[in-house]
Amino acid sequence: MPKDDPAFSALLRLFRSAAWLDARFSPELGSVHGLALNELLFLLQLSRAPLQRLRRVDLANRLHTSQSTITRMALPLEKSGLVKREADPRDARVAYVTLTRTGRTRIAEAEATFRRMATDLFRAGWSDRDIAQLSSLLGRFTAILPGDITE
Amino acid sequence: MPKDDPAFSALLRLFRSAAWLDARFSPELGSVHGLALNELLFLLQLSRAPLQRLRRVDLANRLHTSQSTITRMALPLEKSGLVKREADPRDARVAYVTLTRTGRTRIAEAEATFRRMATDLFRAGWSDRDIAQLSSLLGRFTAILPGDITE
DNA sequence: TAATAATCCTTGCGTCCGGAAGTATATCGG
């Protein structure tokens, strides 16, 4: 067993951090806007997409989940009017998930509180340089992936 | 909407990275050692604990999951002999989860392949300094938490 | 000491998820 293995510890800490942050943010996010973290990321992808819409396959790839999960997640969002179903005139197989006007305002509000939670998270003991560095390093993973939110 | 918000993008990228790495590592890990990623982290915690054992509550806190999940996860691991149940003579409420001898060898093997996957992950375009920096920055989150694997 | 509260674990229930199978449509090769 290696004495010092930065790659190993970095990976472990990444998983631990994600699990911790998920457990920490989910309750507040759900109680404030009625959205699970997954749903926020779902809507965030749509808000960044051209025409505010995405095919279900692409959404699945961007969220690293299965197509069946997208189908199920879209249903309640449609029922609450945040999202609507659209057809593609060129290809009858695809069913776009499109952000509605109310969906846009809702995700804007949720994104605002999410940003506030993010800044609060780094308030204690993090310099601006630290945060930028962490974002940059993690960006090496996400840059490869489809749907990187670079703003 | 802020033009540049490093805290926001860092948090988003952290979640995206974790989801991607989970999807990437789980299949290989499962096929090679018959262990899910959660089970690997489960056993890893035990292997680092004094006497190779932990109370179920502590295990739940370290893995950021519920007690009922620990109860259910322990069952198949007991059946395959990687883990056994132990009582505390001082407190009849606790039921330790203890790593068995076969469990020790199994987690050692799985940890080895996990380390190899970790180094492979950073092979392209990452300097040793980058990896150490990422590990250090993420360590600020995990250092607060119980069960930090610092080796 | 006795009642109350706190802790540890398990079980039941509802929810969410991934993979396989099924349906519909599009594309490719002859």
Added chain:
DNA sequence: CCGATATACTTCCGGACGCAAGGATTATTA
């Protein structure tokens, strides 16, 4: 033009999870 293959989506099924309730044991406090 037509069969074969590929793609997009949905549905079904089994597994994994969190929460709330319950049972057992320990700690606290009057």
